[in-house]
Amino acid sequence: MTQVSMTVNGKSASGTVEGRTLLSQFLRDQLGLTGTHVGCDTSQCGACVVHVNGEAVKACTMLALEADGAEVGTIEGQANADGSLNVIQQAFQDHHGLQCGFCTPGMVMSAAALLKDNPTPTEAEIRDYLEGNICRCTGYHNIVKAIMAASGQDVSGIAAE
């Protein structure tokens, strides 16, 4: 067992983990941050996407010890300081960008990573960026719409309700 320390959503967090402990397990089981969902556990589905030093990664495919000393961001850290939804989360609600909600934490974290690098992505760029985030409910249309809306773009012309 090894001591691991990182900053999670701006607060320092530490624990004792095995070499094989995944970042997703550390966040969920030791820190209680169960918003990071584990869907497939094979790095296909993207429900576990978190930010490590500002970059989107799949927390189920990264060892906790690899994140030692890193700045980690999870869905729990996305809301505004007063607890209200941030612009991406609000857009998902406004545009019904979810049904069952299981994939949503990963979708929001991926969307945040995309908009950081590309503040006004095209619909095609959004769809391309979400290649590693699988949603089995929505058919993606409203997720894409929500992300476009979150970037301040007009979404009235986007098809499919």
Next chain:
Amino acid sequence: MYAFDFERPSTIAEAVAALQDEDAQALGGGQTLIPTLKQRLASPSKLVSLSGIAEMKGVSIEGGVLTIGGGATHAEVAADACAPLAALAANIGDPAVRNRGTIGGSLANNDPSADYPAAMLALGATIITNTREIAADDFFQGMFTTALEEGEIITSVRIDVPPGGANYQKFEQPASRFALVGVFVARTANGVRVGVTGASEDGAYRWSEAEEALNKEFREDALMDLRPNPAIMIEDLHGSREYRAHLVRVLTKRAVAAIG
């Protein structure tokens, strides 16, 4: 996953020392190795992470020579390498995978459907390890097999940026998005080179007949009468040998057309 010890050294020398233990295994970005460990298809006694080694990071181009650290991620290659290789890296896996997976890890694994091996062969890359330099032609030795010795680490890759341009064409297997077949064509200072991935039972290879034809005349029609040999191709539920052989020729033509 079975239990293993974990080390994260900060220099190549420390990593080499840590890999001396029996059944120790280097960990690049882990985008292949961690899923493999989860399936218990590998059971190393110790993982030695290469992610903390500053001297293995970075991508630079100086005087027409591209140098990529073994620990550079696909995202970093996509951002900073010469255009044809950057485009290839930008289409590996998905964005989150590209933020972790490394070129050194991919080359050491030599997956028969990986993109980089075709590029390394076509670009005549040099694979640099902690002990030696290995030409790409000597590095890839069949499916999941390379010239690397136990405990040897890919520290960087050196590539002469091809003066006549290059292009990679990938036909994606629609579910996994791995290359069903991928062809990288480069007009190097030493002539045209064609690297093929995904197709052959022996892993990535150079299509020498196409190189010969394209060196005489660099246009699509030069490939008109060539037929890759189906006998060497992979056959599985995603495509027959004949289909893969057909794709090799079609993708080579498309790459030639793209270079112009």
